[in-house]
Amino acid sequence: MSVFSHPEFRQHEQVSFFQDEKTGLKAIIAVHNTHLGPALGGCRMWNYESDEQALRDVLRLSRGMTYKAAITGLPLGGGKSVIIGDAKKAKTPELMKAMGRAVETFGGRYIIAEDVNTSVEDMNNINSQTKHVVGVLHDGEGSGDPSPTTALGVYTGLKAAVRYRLHRSDMRGLKVAVQGLGNVGYNLCKLLHKDGAELFVTDVQQDKIAQAVREFGAKAVTLDDIYKQDVDVFAPCALGAILNDGTIKALKAKVVAGAANNQLAEARHGDVLRDLKILYAPDYLINAGGLISVYYEHAARASGKKYDRAQVEAHVRKIDETSESIFRRAEADGISTSAAADRIAEQRFQSPAASTAA
Secondary structure, X not given: OOOOOOOOOOOOOEEEEEEXXXXXXXXXXXXXXXXXXXXXXXXEEEOOOOHHHXXXXXXXXXXXXXXXXHHOOOOOEEEEEEEEOOHHHHOOHHHHHHHHHHHHOOOOOEEEEEOOOOOHHHHHHHHOOOOOEOOOOEOOEOOOOOHHHHHHHHHHHHHHHHHHHHOOOOOOOOEEEEEOOOHHHXXXXXXXXXXXXXXXXXXXXXXXXXXXXXXXXXXXXXXXXXXXXXXXXXXXXXXOOOEOHHHHHHOOOOEEOOOOOOOEOOOHHHHHHHHOOOEEOOHHHHOOHHHHHHHHHHHHHHHOOOOOHHHHHHHHOXXXXXXXXXXXXXXXXOOOHHHHHHHHHHHHHHOHHHOOOO
């Protein structure tokens, strides 16, 4: 398995592989950039088809975290970790503790958090082996599950995109296709439903679709047909690389705004969306709510203060003005919104002194 010549290996500072025979842990931790601060990023457990697929995922995700921290003005770098295995069968407290010991070897350069198929309980187990973890919850202290805060950020960015592209300030009657009903996708549906949006949903788990139909009056859609819905907004909230040559051609939505990381299969797909006059809300900006939440937990712990949720939500709501500034810059410069966001983020993490709050 090649690392240095891997197409996704883009100036990563460190990539480490871990195996623990006793617990069955097989994990990769990637640190992309620490110019602005320690690398903070979630731990995803997934039953990857190959080791190469796991490596590709962790490299893409860790790089995305660098851009996410920079675009939101946080003094953090980008990192990510993946555990290879079926979370329903292989995950145990002992395995997560072994992961904590792996994190501890970084000495604080990497801070771990919750992600796909990991939980607050898992972070608590990791916390028994290292202090370099966020998203924990003990005796009511800590940020806990970041999903609701991530969903709030996605909703904030989605509304900014709707206002900019569709010239609408309210959600009532807005048609939104939500792909993926995990913790973030489902919380996003709650916010959309509360404000009167009409939902079209899909997921690999039929029980989640049934629940959304029951609770929100959503229309159930097959996995393949979610792209083809005659809706205003397409909200990808599952895994990445789903905006590609085939799926983009099928879209009828004028706005793409969702929680999934790395939605563009290739950078050029940002230009494809622009040429089709589909406004893309850069994923690493609008899904940054969870990162913002756990950053404030980390900062509170370091200063001996309590986690302040109101402070977190105030920062998350700044995603609105940051999104609009990116939309305007893209239009003025004749580039895609993804390219505009990248330029701002790169200026910040390549020149730390230029970083300012989002």
